[in-house]
Amino acid sequence: MLFDTHCHLNFAQFNKDLQLVVSRAGEAGVKFMLNVGCDIESSRRALELSEKDTYFFASVGIHPHFSGNVDELIWKEFEKIACGNIVAIGECGLDYYRLLTPRKKQKEVFEKQIILSKKLNLPIIIHSREAEDDLISILKDYEVKQAIAHCFSGSGRYLDFCMERNFFISFAGNITYPAAKNLRDFAKQVPLDLLLLETDCPFLSPQAKRGKRCEPQYLTYTRDELSRLKSIKAEKIEEITTSNALACFKIKL
Numbered sequence: 001m002l003f004d005t006h007c008h009l010n011f012a013q014f015n016k017d018l019q020l021v022v023s024r025a026g027e028a029g030v031k032f033m034l035n036v037g038c039d040i041e042s043s044r045r046a047l048e049l050s051e052k053d054t055y056f057f058a059s060v061g062i063h064p065h066f067s068g069n070v071d072e073l074i075w076k077e078f079e080k081i082a083c084g085n086i087v088a089i090g091e092c093g094l095d096y097y098r099l100l101t102p103r104k105k106q107k108e109v110f111e112k113q114i115i116l117s118k119k120l121n122l123p124i125i126i127h128s129r130e131a132e133d134d135l136i137s138i139l140k141d142y143e144v145k146q147a148i149a150h151c152f153s154g155s156g157r158y159l160d161f162c163m164e165r166n167f168f169i170s171f172a173g174n175i176t177y178p179a180a181k182n183l184r185d186f187a188k189q190v191p192l193d194l195l196l197l198e199t200d201c202p203f204l205s206p207q208a209k210r211g212k213r214c215e216p217q218y219l220t221y222t223r224d225e226l227s228r229l230k231s232i233k234a235e236k237i238e239e240i241t242t243s244n245a246l247a248c249f250k251i252k253l
């Protein structure tokens with residue numbers, strides 16, 4: 001059985017056919033799904049879904065794109081949602097690529113989420129795009145020990161940093177893209193005990209389904225690609241990544 005450690009079934013793209021999506025996931029062997037929040041509304045929805053289904057888990061977070069309007073009131077509201085039954089904080093981090101929120105504000109909201117994750121003894125799910133220097137220095141300053149580098153992309157330096165700290169490193173369907181050679185090279189370097197699988201659906205459909213809405217059933221493409229890259233049977237990749245995910249999110253079945 002597979003664990004999709006980062007999906008967004010809490011987004012409106014799945015409102016119409018969520019049940020079908022979940023049953024297709026089940027047929028593909030995807031048993032567990034972690035719905036990840038990006039703002040107040042999607043965090044609340046992730047939590048709501050986790051209460052409906054024992055195979056859904058929730059992470060609540062404020063994505064750097066949506067950090068701009070976080071004032072004291074919104075933060076208080078967020079802290080309240082984080083009191084629910086969640087397994088991680090995030091996605092959070094820094095994104096200097098699109099820079100929808102000024103850097104200073106992104107850092108402030110990221111740091112607040114790190115502090116909260118430590119208080120709750122939960123891992124953080126990190127989104128990083130073209131912001132590695134600041135990201136690494138914040139993670140060092142706060143001595144972050146429990147983290148997931150979600151949809152890994154970036155430099156060898158960032159990869160080394162994550163591996164040194166025993167952060168989990170998660171790969172998504174973009175590892176199957178023809179242009180993603182350096183991502184595949186990175187995946188080969190990641191030790192099995194730090195490896196996680198995710199779809200980041202509705203985004204990042206694997207090459208075979210590119211252009212379509214992504215959904216958890218396509219996690220098999222990422223599993224199979226990692227199996228090929230590491231010359232390890234797909235069943236073994238599945239077993240290890242699911243057990244890593246259960247350990248990472250401290251889930252007891």
Ligand SMILES: [Zn+2]
Pocket residue numbers: 006008036091200
């Ligand atoms: Zn995401």
